[in-house]
Amino acid sequence: MIKEVITVILLVVGCFFFLAGTLGLLRFPDLFSRLHALTKADNLGLGFIAAGMAVYIASPWVAVKIFFIWLFTLLASSTSSYLIARFQKEQEQTKNRKE
Template identity: 50%
Template sequence: MTLLNVISALFLLAGAGFCLAGTVGVLRFPDVYCRLHALTKVDNLGLGLVVVGLALEAGSWATALKLFLVWFFVLISSAFTCQLIARAALRRGVGAWGGSRES
């Protein structure tokens, strides 16, 4: 096992750890806004670490570039999706910590 394989494995394990933390946050946080934060921030960092780990093991620059493009598109779609869900929750009157928002 080379040094590059070890570094790649460390990135992959760190990414898996961040994804696990984001999943626990989605399951444990009390309201939709905290859950969105856990989902978009932690899982995007986790996916970024996984992509870096996979890019280190990629056979070519083209494959690594495709991996980074996938990560970029996930970041963009995650930001839009988070904003749309938060806006829908606000319009329905969902307040922080599960309470209702007074208009």
């Protein structure tokens, strides 16, 4: 019973962060602040959802696997958002130079 309650709380918190990240993606004015909203909020949300799943399944081996999934997602998403931001910055710089 306690296990289910903890799972539900973690999942709801995770969903809240995903919702906040998506709201940021839709409402923020430029690419950099959108990326910031997405990477920060979504990775935290994914962490909470992963934690919720780990608590629900309640097996140490599966928990380790879920932790690694979260870790790899963190690495991949932060690197790709960095690359997107770098590309955008270079684009803007070349545009400024032309003007």
